[in-house]
Amino acid sequence: MSLVLDVRDATKVYGAGETAVHALRGVSLQVEPGDYVAIMGASGSGKSTLMNIIGCLDVPSAGEFHLDGVDVGALDDRRQAVLRNRKIGFVFQSFNLIPRMTAVMNVELPLAYGGVRPAERRRRALAALELVGLADRVNHQPNELSGGQQQRVAIARALVNSPALLLADEPTGALDSTSTLDVLGIFDRLSAAGRTIVVITHEADVAEHAKRVVRLRDGRIIEDTRLAPVDGLPPRLKEVTA
Amino acid sequence: MSAVEIVRFAFRGLAANKMRSALTTLGILIGVAAVILLVAVGEGSSQSIQRNIQQLGANTLTVSSSTGGGGGFRMARPQQDGGPRTQARPLTVDDARALADRTAAPHVSSVSPVVSATSQAASYEGASHAVQQVVGTYPSYFEASNKPVAKGTYFFNDDVLAARKVVVIGQTVAENLFGALDPVGRQITITGVPFTVVGVLKEAGATGGFQDADDVAIAPLPSVQQSLTGFGPLDQILVKAGSADDVAAAQAEVTSVLDQRHGVGGAVAADYQILNQATLQETVSAATSTFTVLLAAVAAISLLVGGIGITNIMLVTVTERTREIGIRKAIGAPRGAILGQFLVEATLLSLIGGLLGVAIAVTGAQFTIAGITPVVVPSSVVLALGVSVAIGLFFGSYPANRAAKLRPIEALRFE
Numbered sequence A: 001m002s003l004v005l006d007v008r009d010a011t012k013v014y015g016a017g018e019t020a021v022h023a024l025r026g027v028s029l030q031v032e033p034g035d036y037v038a039i040m041g042a043s044g045s046g047k048s049t050l051m052n053i054i055g056c057l058d059v060p061s062a063g064e065f066h067l068d069g070v071d072v073g074a075l076d077d078r079r080q081a082v083l084r085n086r087k088i089g090f091v092f093q094s095f096n097l098i099p100r101m102t103a104v105m106n107v108e109l110p111l112a113y114g115g116v117r118p119a120e121r122r123r124r125a126l127a128a129l130e131l132v133g134l135a136d137r138v139n140h141q142p143n144e145l146s147g148g149q150q151q152r153v154a155i156a157r158a159l160v161n162s163p164a165l166l167l168a169d170e171p172t173g174a175l176d177s178t179s180t181l182d183v184l185g186i187f188d189r190l191s192a193a194g195r196t197i198v199v200i201t202h203e204a205d206v207a208e209h210a211k212r213v214v215r216l217r218d219g220r221i222i223e224d225t226r227l228a229p230v231d232g233l234p235p236r237l238k239e240v241t242a
Numbered sequence B: 001m002s003a004v005e006i007v008r009f010a011f012r013g014l015a016a017n018k019m020r021s022a023l024t025t026l027g028i029l030i031g032v033a034a035v036i037l038l039v040a041v042g043e044g045s046s047q048s049i050q051r052n053i054q055q056l057g058a059n060t061l062t063v064s065s066s067t068g069g070g071g072g073f074r075m076a077r078p079q080q081d082g083g084p085r086t087q088a089r090p091l092t093v094d095d096a097r098a099l100a101d102r103t104a105a106p107h108v109s110s111v112s113p114v115v116s117a118t119s120q121a122a123s124y125e126g127a128s129h130a131v132q133q134v135v136g137t138y139p140s141y142f143e144a145s146n147k148p149v150a151k152g153t154y155f156f157n158d159d160v161l162a163a164r165k166v167v168v169i170g171q172t173v174a175e176n177l178f179g180a181l182d183p184v185g186r187q188i189t190i191t192g193v194p195f196t197v198v199g200v201l202k203e204a205g206a207t208g209g210f211q212d213a214d215d216v217a218i219a220p221l222p223s224v225q226q227s228l229t230g231f232g233p234l235d236q237i238l239v240k241a242g243s244a245d246d247v248a249a250a251q252a253e254v255t256s257v258l259d260q261r262h263g264v265g266g267a268v269a270a271d272y273q274i275l276n277q278a279t280l281q282e283t284v285s286a287a288t289s290t291f292t293v294l295l296a297a298v299a300a301i302s303l304l305v306g307g308i309g310i311t312n313i314m315l316v317t318v319t320e321r322t323r324e325i326g327i328r329k330a331i332g333a334p335r336g337a338i339l340g341q342f343l344v345e346a347t348l349l350s351l352i353g354g355l356l357g358v359a360i361a362v363t364g365a366q367f368t369i370a371g372i373t374p375v376v377v378p379s380s381v382v383l384a385l386g387v388s389v390a391i392g393l394f395f396g397s398y399p400a401n402r403a404a405k406l407r408p409i410e411a412l413r414f415e
């Protein structure tokens, strides 16, 4: 079976000389289609660094990295932009919606850069917002939405292009418990629908929703546990849909 | 990502900060309007000066005595013409007669001796008016100086010979003395001497100069000499050449006749000067174009300052929106789309400013500015608009490029 994600011996060094920080010291990670992976670790263990590399936002200092069969290191700037647009949906801890643009305009943005026609774009954006339960908030700007609602808009934006891989860096880190449950419910349902998801978290509660948990410490993977089979349902789907 | 889309993003970007966009636009607006308007003022004044010169009459030479200078030199000069000359010889009616000699000066078609008196009090019944210039001359003066009569007639050679007290007055004089009345046939007094008005000159119109060309009164030479100036030297001799091609030949003839009569030659400098309309026109147009270039340079500087304003605003905008750029890149915006958005923003700012500037300049050019009717030069409009757009592209490209080159993670981490 072809892998969605294949990272081999990735390292990342920030800075140089005496002040150099080794954020990743040789990480290898394979993710199959349909898997739901939680990456855990203490603060500073290199989770975000790994995620930024997987999301093509940053480049590794060394190592190889294939995304959906494509060797990312070999791509030029323009092709990487296309890859980010088509294959990856990114959800940030701090939402990162564009201010002064309504929810639906934010969600449409990846489609606009992908060259989708306006009418089709609007239809798909509204469908994505519907999926995250925000059909009644489409014309609100980010500053008119709660944190949980903003994060759901961000998830809709990440999903709207049907990416091969959904990445989320501490998506619930800035949310209260109710909103956290909303977001986890969305992820669990997406996973049940067959999406490939990688979530970063330092909360065990959140990690328990995944089918597989990977632990990082000091830039190395120290543990890789499977909680549910790749083609099965996420372990706590029943709770969130109840 | 279509071009329309990029323009839409750019508009949205500008609308997000209306005050700042408006102020930047204002900078370009002022620059463009200044360029067009100042060039228009320069062109307007140049055209009005040219018109004034042409109004003096085509194909004419104005001979006048040189005043001052060279006197001491002449005193040291050896004897000549049967007596020492201790000063420059004035221009006389005899000089004028010699110039009218067909054999000595075949290219000269008419000669008009001129005396003039300034600010002479004229009155008619209750009304009075200080006439700026009272001219005593021959009938040929009207044609040579391009002063056609609108009402009545000129005076004739008979009037000159008989020293009749007849006068042709300009529009300003007619209005001030007679109002709506027809002046022809009525008697006015000029410094107490009665003159009969025989004609009124055609209006010369606003000329933008210091003098009102319509504030004149023209009478036969001896009449003016008798009553106002006395029988002293002439102020000028107006010489008209047969045609434009004859002006140079006529000037040579006038020079040789006068040189002979005034004993000029060898070490003796001329005691008169000849003003040629063509040379005058060239000199003046050279001067006015320098003036126009100077105005344009000042205006160009303000346009440049407007351009620096755009760079500054775009730099601030890019810095302020670095995070937004990071987000856009993270969701797959290619470099070209980011570059395009900021370039279009900068270009829109300068284009809108430029178009408003053109509108304001063209409106402003409808009014008289400092006594000058501006004449909009189309090439200055094209240039100012072109330069303002080029400024937008040029000064916008640095910040835009900087924004587009950022790696997504660098942009996202930016605080």
Ligand SMILES: Nc1ncnc2c1ncn2[C@@H]1O[C@H](COP(=O)(O)OP(=O)(O)O)[C@@H](O)[C@H]1O
Residues within 6 Å of the ligand: A014, A015, A021, A022, A023, A041, A042, A043, A044, A045, A046, A047, A048, A049, A050
């Ligand atoms: N841009 C950077 N420059 C220098 N050091 C960095 C940078 N980003 C992260 N680091 C360092 O790399 C290490 C891993 O950071 P990060 O991946 O953000 O950890 P986590 O997300 O697990 O908390 C930390 O020691 C952090 O200080």
Ligand SMILES: [Mg+2]
Residues within 6 Å of the ligand: A047, A048, A049
């Ligand atoms: Mg982190």
